[in-house]
């Protein structure tokens with residue numbers, strides 16, 4: 001029988017620690033600041049942004065949310081980002097994805113100054129991650145690394161298989177597991193004999209976007225199974241990419257959906273905002289000398 005990796009409980013544990021860190025920063029005159037920009041009316045995005053704002057406030061981070069209409073032009077968005085790039089009170093800038101189709105998301109993300117790119121999507125931060133000298137990393141895989149650490153899963157020498165090659169999850173997850181000394185394989189929609197590879201995984205991270213795609217027959221006995229999927233069925237019920245019930249007895253550890261990876265994504269965003277503010281605190285001290 002698998003043990004459940006409880007993302008909600010771990011998230012709460014991290015929040016308590018972070019609130020203490022923010023208090024200490026404030027005593028040194030630094031208030032961490034996070035700016036989240038949302039363009040358009042996507043329902044799910046609205047909820048995630050609201051949750052980010054609430055969690056930030058709970059920890060003591062100064063959170064601002066900039067809500068822009070669907071008709072916002074790319075130029076208007078770039079101008080907003082430029083103002084935030086130069087705002088000394090803002091440590092982290094995040095543009096909620098997806099953006100409306102008339103906006104070039106890459107151009108927008110690339111315009112965020114790398115030091116404030118709290119999502120870790122800027123090519124400079126991607127390059128640093130792959131060079132194993134990361135400062136800011138994408139929150140979803142960062143949350144997964146925290147989960148592994150908290151549940152005493154050392155990736156060293158393990159076979160880690162990631163299903164999915166997105167820039168938000170699959171690719172940065174591969175870099176982080178590689179940096180943690182795992183033997184890493186990425187599989188994706190074009191991979192031949194995918195199941196033969198997933199069956200070898202000691203750590204399996206599933207981000208393929210297909211409801212309950214991974215079954216017990218696809219995993220190794222004792223595998224650690226991390227489900228990044230979020231799929232809505234016709235009754236609006238949330239399902240993961242892993243058939244949780246089917247895999248439960250065969251895995252050693254497994255994340256539920258909801259209550260696994262999702263809550264840690266937002267919590268790790270807060271951690272990165274605090275980390276950037278800590279670097280600002282160090283620089284401020286340096287400047288005063």
Ligand SMILES: Nc1nc2c(c(=O)[nH]1)N[C@@H](CN(C=O)c1ccc(C(=O)N[C@@H](CCC(=O)O)C(=O)O)cc1)CN2
Pocket residue numbers: 048094095096097098119139140168230238257258259260261262263264265266
């Ligand atoms: N700029 C970004 N955009 C997006 C990111 C991101 O990291 N940066 N990730 C996702 C959305 N996302 C955060 O932004 C996110 C998604 C889901 C959850 C979450 O807590 N999920 C819950 C279930 C919620 C539900 O019922 O719908 C869970 O899994 O328990 C948090 C954050 C895309 N965009």
Ligand SMILES: [Mg+2]
Pocket residue numbers: 243244245246
């Ligand atoms: Mg089921």
